[in-house]
Structure formats: structure tokens, C-alpha cells
Amino acid sequence: MKIAMVGTGYVGLVTGACLADFGMEVICVDKVKEKIDMLRNGEIPIYEPGLDVLVSKNVKNGFLHFTTDLKMAIKESLVIFIAVGTPPKEDGSADLSQVWEVGKAIAKEINGYKVIVNKSTVPIGTAKEMEKLIKSIKPKAKFSVVSNPEFLREGSAIKDFMEPDRIVIGVPDKKAEEIMKEVYKPLYHLEIPILITNVESAELIKYASNAFLANKISFINEIAVLCEKVGGDVLDVARGMGLDARIGPKFLQPGPGYGGSCFPKDTKALLDISIKEGYDFKILKSVIEVNEKIKERMVEKIKRGLEFNSKNKILGILGLSFKPETDDIRESVSLKIIEFFLKEKSKIKVYDPKAMENVKKIYNSLIYCKNPYEVSEGAHCLVFATEWNEFRYLDLKKIYKLMAKPVIVDLRNIYDIKKVKDLGFTYYPIGRIKEKW
Numbered sequence: 001m002k003i004a005m006v007g008t009g010y011v012g013l014v015t016g017a018c019l020a021d022f023g024m025e026v027i028c029v030d031k032v033k034e035k036i037d038m039l040r041n042g043e044i045p046i047y048e049p050g051l052d053v054l055v056s057k058n059v060k061n062g063f064l065h066f067t068t069d070l071k072m073a074i075k076e077s078l079v080i081f082i083a084v085g086t087p088p089k090e091d092g093s094a095d096l097s098q099v100w101e102v103g104k105a106i107a108k109e110i111n112g113y114k115v116i117v118n119k120s121t122v123p124i125g126t127a128k129e130m131e132k133l134i135k136s137i138k139p140k141a142k143f144s145v146v147s148n149p150e151f152l153r154e155g156s157a158i159k160d161f162m163e164p165d166r167i168v169i170g171v172p173d174k175k176a177e178e179i180m181k182e183v184y185k186p187l188y189h190l191e192i193p194i195l196i197t198n199v200e201s202a203e204l205i206k207y208a209s210n211a212f213l214a215n216k217i218s219f220i221n222e223i224a225v226l227c228e229k230v231g232g233d234v235l236d237v238a239r240g241m242g243l244d245a246r247i248g249p250k251f252l253q254p255g256p257g258y259g260g261s262c263f264p265k266d267t268k269a270l271l272d273i274s275i276k277e278g279y280d281f282k283i284l285k286s287v288i289e290v291n292e293k294i295k296e297r298m299v300e301k302i303k304r305g306l307e308f309n310s311k312n313k314i315l316g317i318l319g320l321s322f323k324p325e326t327d328d329i330r331e332s333v334s335l336k337i338i339e340f341f342l343k344e345k346s347k348i349k350v351y352d353p354k355a356m357e358n359v360k361k362i363y364n365s366l367i368y369c370k371n372p373y374e375v376s377e378g379a380h381c382l383v384f385a386t387e388w389n390e391f392r393y394l395d396l397k398k399i400y401k402l403m404a405k406p407v408i409v410d411l412r413n414i415y416d417i418k419k420v421k422d423l424g425f426t427y428y429p430i431g432r433i434k435e436k437w
């Protein structure tokens with residue numbers, strides 16, 4: 001079975017490589033020529049652990065191809081996955097322009113029955129709209145539009161795709177259902193649950209899942225605030241809650257607020273959908289508000305770390321990606337911190353194992369360092385913004401000596417309170433120490 005994967009970003013490239021690894025012939029398409037050139041030269045345009053090995057293996061085996069020629073890919077394939085971006089618009093709604101662009105191209109080039117699969121996260125009703133769009137351009141075209149939302153997480157994307165908790169497929173007809181089952185046959189044999197439903201439900205499952213997880217994060221972040229007020233330790237509270245099988249331990253790690261390319265945009269898009277449907281989705285509104293408030297609280301914490309005098313002080317930031325094991329900086333809390341303290345005229349030194357190149361494209365006034373020790377040198381406050389493993393066992397004695405003021409703001413609760421304080425640091429974790437503010 002030949003598959004076209006339109007969009008070779010974090011989702012498309014991983015999905016394409018994994019489907020090729022299942023033994024299908026996959027043509028990955030992107031409109032950015034530089035990306036395709038890189039991929040053809042054996043380079044991976046994004047950082048995702050293990051992806052380089054998977055891609056090169058399947059290119060060598062002849063299952064994985066890269067092109068900018070969307071027309072050819074449409075004509076050659078039975079199944080066309082759309083994995084393009086759906087970024088948020090100013091008003092929070094999803095910008096579907098990339099999706100419609102691909103839809104129009106499919107309508108023009110369609111040359112026989114096709115299954116068109118929305119892998120991108122799209123508002124409820126998009127599959128039906130796509131159907132209308134294609135019919136309006138080519139009334140006699142034969143095709144089915146399927147919704148197959150993706151749940152992979154950056155940093156563990158290959159494992160998440162190969163061993164998902166579930167596969168959700170929203171289908172309009174039996175023919176598309178059979179073809180989609182064939183696509184996922186290798187996972188079916190592993191007894192991964194496959195939920196077949198209608199397209200609207202599948203579209204909603206994606207948004208509802210992300211909104212629910214964001215809800216869990218905002219909830220524990222507010223509990224962390226309460227811990228700072230009443231003197232609890234949020235790590236113990238989260239563990240105590242998570243041991244209840246009805247609650248579960250996942251997504252109960254307090255932090256600086258959720259970021260990344262999915263939760264912020266998907267929560268806002270679902271709220272926008274609700275508003276348009278005339279429903280006041282109160283919980284979701286609060287989840288979004290709380291996240292903004294928590295991010296502001298992090299800035300406030302750092303201001304404290306700098307003793308409310310940021311001008312000309314040196315702020316060190318460790319971690320720029322929105323989470324470890326990715327170079328993705330979309331909606332990363334570090335960017336919010338950078339933005340604020342640049343306005344305050346602080347000097348900002350940064351280090352990240354993988355995301356520096358992406359940040360360099362936005363800010364040229366930061367001091368980009370080679371390692372955490374270089375960041376610490378002369379710093380008045382050191383912020384741990386992303387919990388990369390390489391930050392967990394730093395030589396804190398060395399850092400103490402290098403810093404102008406030994407202040408650590410640990411937005412990921414990486415360090416042991418006693419150990420850090422015994423070394424003489426002023427230490428601000430999240431929700432672990434009673435703080436008067």
C-alpha cells in the first residue's frame with residue numbers, strides 16, 4: 001500500500017518513518033525545500049531521539065522517500081495523510097490554512113479513490129468541511145475523509161507511535177475503515193486497542209484528551225501554589241494523590257505551566273469551538289487562565305531571585321525547549337522569561353542541549369553558552385527551566401563558586417532542597433517550601 005505523508009514536521013516525519021518501518025511505501029512531502037534537501041542528504045531537520053536511525057534504515061530499505069512534489073505524491077498513493085501545522089490564530093481558533101491548501105491540491109490531482117486522513121489536530125467538523133471542499137472542486141471525485149488524531153509526545157514519539165495506548169480512527173464508511181485497519185495492522189496484531197468511531201467523535205477525542213491533561217497540570221500547579229502558602233510539599237501531595245488508582249500519577253508533576261506546540265493551542269481551540277457552539281466551557285476557560293497565571297508567577301519567582309532589581313543583573317537560564325528530549329521551543333516558558341527580562345534590561349545567559357539553534361533564530365541579544373557552568377559564571381540567579389537529564393547531577397559546589405549570587409530558581413524541582421541549601425544557595429523550588437507571597 002502506498003502512502004503519502006504531507007508535512008514532515010514532528011508528527012509527519014515520525015509517522016511516515018514508522019509506517020515505512022511497518023513495511024509500507026511512504027512518500028513524505030514538504031513544501032519547504034530545505035527540509036526535503038536535508039532529509040535526502042540523510043540529515044534530520046528536527047531533534048527526536050532515534051529518528052535518525054529509523055529514517056536512514058527505511059530510506060536504505062527503499063520504503064521511505066522524500067519529495068516536494070505534492071501532485072506526484074497524491075497521484076501515486078491510496079492513502080494521503082495530512083500532517084501539516086494547525087497553529088493558533090490571534091483569537092485562539094485553529095488556523096487551518098495549511099490543511100485547506102493540501103485539500104485543494106488533492107481535489108485538483110485526485111486520480112481514483114483515495115483515503116484522506118487528517119492526522120493534524122483539527123476542529124470538529126473539519127473532515128466534513130474537507131469533503132465539501134473537494135466535492136466543490138471535483139464533484140465526481142471518489143474518496144473518504146478520515147480523522148486519525150495523533151497522540152505521540154515529542155521526545156518519545158517513536159515509542160508512542162509504535163506502542164500507543166490506543167489508536168483512534170473516525171471513518172465515514174466501511175471501505176475507509178478496512179483500509180485504515182490495514183494501515184495499522186502491525187499494531188492490531190500487538191493487541192493495541194483500536195477505536196473506530198465517527199469522524200466528529202475522533203476529532204473531539206483529540207481535543208478532549210489534551211484539554212483533560214492540561215486540566216491535570218493546571219490543577220497540580222494550583223495545588224503547588226497552595227503548598228507554598230500552607231507549607232506542604234507538592235511532590236508528596238502529588239504522590240499521595242497519584243497513588244489513588246482513580247487519579248493516577250501521570251501529569252501530576254508541578255512545573256512552570258504547560259507549553260509546547262499542542263496543549264496551549266488545543267485548549268484555546270476547544271474553547272473557541274465551545275464558544276462558537278454557544279456553550280460556556282467553564283473548566284476549560286479556567287485551565288487556560290490558570291496556566292497564564294502560573295507562568296506569570298514563575299516570572300515573579302525569578303524577580304524575587306534577582307531581589308526585585310533585574311537591570312544589568314545576569315540571569316542564567318538552563319533549558320530552552322518546552323520539555324526535555326526535544327528541540328521544540330513553541331510556547332516554551334523560557335521564551336516568556338527571556339521576553340520579560342530582556343525588557344527589564346537584564347543580561348541573559350542560556351544553555352540548552354538541543355534547542356539553542358531554534359532560539360538563536362529569534363533572539364540575537366542573548367549570551368549563548370557551551371554548558372551550564374558557563375551560564376553560571378557571574379550569574380545573579382540561575383533558573384532551571386527544563387528538566388534535561390544532564391542538569392540533574394551538576395557540580396553545585398562549582399556553580400556556587402562561579403555565580404555572582406548563589407540563587408537558584410528551580411522550576412522543575414530537580415534538586416534536593418536540603419542539599420542545595422546546605423551548600424549555601426538561596427533556593428526557590430515549586431510548591432515545596434513555605435514562601436510569604
Ligand code: NAD
Pocket residue numbers: 006007008009010011012029030031032035070083084085086098101102119120121122150151152153154261262
Ligand atoms: P510542524 O510545524 O512541525 O510540521 C508541519 C509541516 O508541514 C512543516 O514541515 C510544514 O512545512 C509542512 N507543510 C505545511 N503546509 C504544507 C503543504 N501544503 N505541503 C507540504 N507540507 C506542508 O507541525 P507538527 O508539530 O508536526 O504538528 C502537525 C499537526 O499534528 C498539528 O496539527 C499538531 O497539532 C498535531 N500534533 C502535534 C503533536 C506534536 O507533539 N508536535 C502531537 C500530536 C498532534
